[in-house]
Amino acid sequence: MSTPTVNLWVKAEPFTYGALSVAPHPRLSFHNIKKIVPYAKTKSKAGYPRLNYSVWKHIACNKLQLPEELAWMYFTSFASVNEAIANTEHIEWDNKLACCSKQTDAEHLKNSFNVPTLQFVLFLFVQHLHKISLRASLLSGSDEWPLRARSPDLECGRATPTGAKSLDEHGHMTFILNHLNEIMELLVESDPYSVSGDSTEQSLSMEALQALSFIITGSTDRNKTIMPLHEIALQQQVQQKTGFSKISHSFSFRSLQSWLRSHISQNPFGISSCIQQGRRLSWPLAGADKDVRENKRGRIATNALYVPKDSLKGNKIIILSQVGKQTVARCSGTLEGSSVKIHRCHYSSIYLLSPLRSVSIEKCRHSTIILGPVESTVHINNCEQVTVIAPTRRISVSGSTLCVLHLLTPLRPLLLSGNESIILAPYHTHYARLEEHMYKAGISAQPNNWDKPLCIGPDHQDDAPVWEIMNPREFYLFTVPFEIGGHTKCVPGGLPRDYQRALLQRDRQIETWQQMVKTSGLSKEQAKTFQGIVEQRFQEWLVDTGNKRQLDGLVVPIKKLP
16 A cells, blocks of 8 residues: 655644734743643643633633733634634624623633633644744844745735735744644653653653644645544554554654654645635726726735635635725625735725635725624734724734724734724624624624723833724714625614714704705705705815725626625
8 A cells, every 4th residue: 555645734824813923921931831731631621631711710820920811812812713613602602701791600601611722732832933032043043933034925926024924834834843842742741661751752642633733734635635633643554654553542752753844844725825826816896997907906816726625714715915996895605714815905995795714904004894704813914094894703903003993803802012093993884694694604793892902012001002992973884885685784783872872963963954954945046056065075075085986996897796
C-alpha cells in the first residue's frame, strides 16, 4: 500500500480572528499557561476534558490576577472562533443570558458554560502571536514575529505594512514552527516509564492530537478533501512516522514533532492562494463614471471553486479590493458562509446581505459597509471615516479613526490599540431575510452589548476615552434599498428607548412642518417657488454630504438582488 501524500497547514481563523492584535496580558506567559491543564484535571469533570467557566475564572482571576472582564472575553472569544461549537448552541447561550433578570443569575449561568480544555489552552498561547520581544530580536539578529513584511499585498506583490495581519499565512506557519516545541509541551502527558524529565521522552494522548486539530489541519489527496490532524496521524501508512503506539494509544513527542515539521506548509486556502489562484467575480458595480469603472474597477475574487464542499467554514474566502466610488450589493450562495476581506475600498457603499462566517475590513476610508449576520468576528483595522452596520457575534477595532459602528452583538465590542473617535450606535436597519440569516449565523436579537465596549491595550486612558455613544439627536434609521424576499419587517430586538423617542420626536417635527406648509395660504406660484427652493437646498445637501454619490450608486442594472 502506497504512502499517502500528506500536506499539513495552519488554520487561518484562530490566528486572524482569534488572536487579539495587542500584546497578551503579561500574566499569560507560557509558564503560567502550562499550569492550566494539570490544575484543571484536579477539578474533575468541571475542569477536564471540558473547562467550566467557573474553573477558568478562578484560574484567571485568583491565580493569574486577570480582571474578570478579561477572563470572560478570552472565554467567549475562543467560543466565537471554534467551529466545533454549533450556531444553535450559541443561540441557546445568548437566549439563556438574555432571560437573566439579575446579575447573580447571569453569573451562575455563565459559570456552567464550558469549552474543550486543551483547545482553550492552545487559544491562550495563540495570543502570543503579537508579543514582540526586542531582546529576542536583538539576540537572533532577525525580526521577531510577526513577520508581516514577507506577506504579499493585494496590490502588486509589495510587502504588506504592519497592520495587514490577515495576509500572513506564511507568518502563521512560521509562528507554529518556531513555537512547536512549546505548543506540544502544553499538551504533553508524562510517561510513567520514563526516568528523565525530558519532554521529548514523553507522549501526547489522542485527546492532545485532537486539540492540535484546532490550529493544524491537512489533506492526503492533494487538498481535494480536508481532514482533521488526528485522523491523518492515525492512518496506517503514517502511524510509524507519527510515533503512534497501539498499546498506549499515544504519540511519541519526538517522532510526532519531527513529522509535523516535515509536512507543515503554507495554507492552500488562505488569502495569498486566493489572490493567485482564485476566480474573479463579475459582481455588478455602479456609481462611478464609465472611465472609472473601466480603468479602476475594484477587484473581487473567491476561492469557492476549489475549496472542498464539506469544509467551507473558515476556508471559503471572498476578497473585495480597491472598490472606489462605487456600490456593491450582493445576496448569494457564493457569499453565504464565506470569510470576507474588504481591503482598501474608498468612497463606496458595500452591501453584503448574506450570513457570513467572518469579515476583515482593512485600510478602507469614507465608506459605508452593511453586512449580513456574521457568525464569528468582524475585525476593523486601519480604517478612517468608515460606517459599519452589522449583526455579529464579536467585533474588534484597531488603528482606526472617525468610524461609526451600528451593532447588534451579544459580546462586548473590543477596542484595541491605536483607535480614535470611535462612535458606537445601535443596529438600525433590516432587510426581509435578516432574521432567517441571523438564525443561520447563530445570532440572537438579545442580549445586545453594542454600548458596552471593552478597551484593551496600553494606550487607553479613563480621562480620554477613544469612544463615545452616538447622540440620539444624530440617530436615523438606515434603509436597505433592495428587494429581497423574506419576512423581517423591522429592526430585530427593536431600538433602545432614547433612540426610539428621538425618532418619534423627529417624525412629529416633520408632520408639524408639513401641516404648517399646508396652512400657510401660499398661492400656486408661491408654492411652486417654495418647492423649487426646497429641492435646490436638498440637492446641495446631497452633494455636500456625499449622499448623492450613494444615491447614484443605487442605479444598478438589477434592482432585486440575486
